[in-house]
Amino acid sequence: MSKRKIKYKFTAVIFVTIIFCFALGMVFNVFDVGRDFFAYYNSISRPKEASIEKMKDAICSFEYATNDNIICKMDFIEFYGLTQRIMNKKIVTDYNYGALYKTVYDQITFTVYHKDLNNAINNTTALADGLKKSEIPFLYVQAPYKLPPQISGIENIKIHQLPPNINEYGNSNADNFIEALNNRGIKTYDMRPDFWRSGMSQNELFFNTDHHWNIDGAFLATTLLENYLNSNCGFNIDPEYYDKNNYNRKTYKKFFVGSMGRRVGITYGGVDDFTLITPKFKTRYTVYEKENELTKTYNGDFNNAILVKKYIDPKADISEDRYAVYHGDNAELIFKNHFVDSGKILIIKDSFGIPVYSFLSTGVSEIRALDMRLFKGDVLDYALRYKPDIVILMYNVDTFSDIMFDFK
């Protein structure tokens, strides 16, 4: 073989090997591709769509499924993250969010754009008015978000953490929402000032690789909420239940890559430690988990009835959603605490609520949690039948979407 005939052939062999590996990988992953295809197709296809539109939906779903199941997907994302790190990029393009940003505290976050809040305000008002007629108190709790608002007393935390050209509207949306509710006479608790003035650093309060607060941040939020309920809503919860000295802390080092981290890779976003906080005191629960008319029941103490231990299994992949260990996203959850005989709370929550209702349940007799992404019933009817001592709506600043306020 002459040297001339060598030209480009190594490249061709490598290329052909790679694309055939991809193809074989797709064949081996055929069940995953199929599962993702049907899941995505069912989420975008509408029943009365024309057949040509259904075909387009199917094509779109198949592209999504193959993209998501390409072999070595995470390795490619790591490679991508490595290049972003080498280029010292603070803005990373993202298919879903448009862009992700690395803050001055090396935390990965998205930004929230300016939102029309009218629907959220009207639906919340209707719910609060409905409850008022039956003398059930209502409280809106504004949970914080990874970027702090412009408030005094948090000199230890920088307000401007993003590249200077980036506009962020999460906190201003929340300000507007709270102001509108207050103007309509609806009780609100803006947790953000107390939360950020706690003296803890941002890295101690939020995961670096996830948009959620970490377990310490959620625990702090629970103590603030308990304090507010006792001071302003006639509750008489024993503060001992929320004294951190009465809790065990177990920190798993380099244990968690959150949803933001999975999008940019470990090389770029790093790995978080994960601290599991559980009561030292004795507890006994019955937990009902309701989903699609099926009910699962769990009995035992906090660790056995509430924690979902598969999420903190050290053998599980590092990208496992550790945060969901405090009984994650379900349409309806009921926590019955057999050691406390007063206090019934109905909480309508987003994912920030997950550890909060778990911790809060230690000091009251019953907590029920509804997630509007999954709960298909009428919230007012549910509350009138349940007759809680209070209905709490607790959302973070990114939750002003119609589905989360569709209470009917």
Added chain:
Amino acid sequence: MLFSSVIFIAGFLPCVLFIYYIILNKSRQAQNILLVLASLFFYAWGEPRFVPIMLASATGNWIFGILTEKYRSNKRISKILITIMLIFNLSIIFVFKYLIFTLSNINLIFDTSFSIKSVELPLGISFFTFHAISYVMDIRRGKVEAQRNFLNVVLYISFFPQLIAGPIVRYHTISDQILNRKETFEEFSSGVCRFIIGFGKKILLANNFAGIANLSFTLSQHNECSIAFAWMGAVSYTFQIYFDFSGYSDMAIGLGRMFGFKFLENFNHPYVSKSVSEFWRRWHISLGSFFRDYVYFPLGGSRVETKERLILNLFVVWFLTGLWHGANWTFIVWGLFYFVFITFEKLTGFEQKGFNSLKHIYTMILVIIGWVIFKSPSIGAAVSYLKIMLFMSGSNLIDSNASVYLKENICFFIAGFVFSLPVTQNLTRYLAKKNLEDNYLVEIARAIALAFVFLLAIAYLVKGSYNPFIYFNF
């Protein structure tokens, strides 16, 4: 289907290559049938509803081809046939691409109220229609024989590498290859390299520049764009459209070679040009040569008796060039913008005079201004954007967008600048001069570099970055 998609790289391409080379390697006819079916599938993946339109175009032109050949010696019938063929092809493109634009302008001028439902533009309609016209015209001119086999015409018109965004492959350049091409591993390998280069250009460069360009043009419409960011946006779009379109052409040429087809080049480093005329000899060469051969020369070209006639010929060509790109006044003005400067250069003998560096700056400034007109949604928006660039809007000199996006994308700007120049050509020439071109180490280094580019582009693809193709709209 996009070349720059996981489904193409991990599914479509390996399947077609496997069937083509392993299962059907003994029969050319079977291979051609496979390529036809694959091409229709490729097209249907993006636009299932428009497959019949493309097949109707192929059927009509197959018949026109046979009739044109039969009556080639009869000038009158031949002329009638060509006229009907042009009406047939241009009607298809007119209905889908220009009807709404025409009616809205008629309504505006004559205060009428013709209305029509919005018409979705079939993917690549301008390209497959021009392929079809080229097929019949080349038969009329006696350059080639008409295809008796319908599938071969469908293959020429719909062959997936060049179907959606070109290059505009002229029939006489590949007619022989449809049945008599010879696939070699050497040719296949060079096709692979070419494909990877195009793949990298598109995903690693064009997609990154797209974000900056889109943001600056959006902000300019809200008067929130500084002068520096307007320039950055215009330069980004200049890079984006080059790497996007030349990247697609590289991939098309590379894929063609993988299946034994040799397409002519479509780009030749247009941003090194020292005149606007030279730019158009290097940019979208297949479109320029199409208009030159089928419009400009038949009108008399530059060998006409009067300057006025020359100017008229140039006007027609550049008006059509602008119009071909889309049904919007911005494209027409963009075409006429080039008409003005090319006419100026022709009449003054510009290319033979002056300093090369100054001529290069002059050319690039005009090209960038041209792209601003091209990208803007309306003439008003283009004027507003140009006013910002030319310090006529009162905008700030610099803003945080300019500084942040420059800092974030400095690597891409450097790469964009470097790879706009004939770097790889010069490197290849240097290696040849040093007798290193076929050295094993050089070959391994080349393979590693290209594999790196390919895998990195896949990483960007898997990550799901912004991934449009500009020329899909034409």
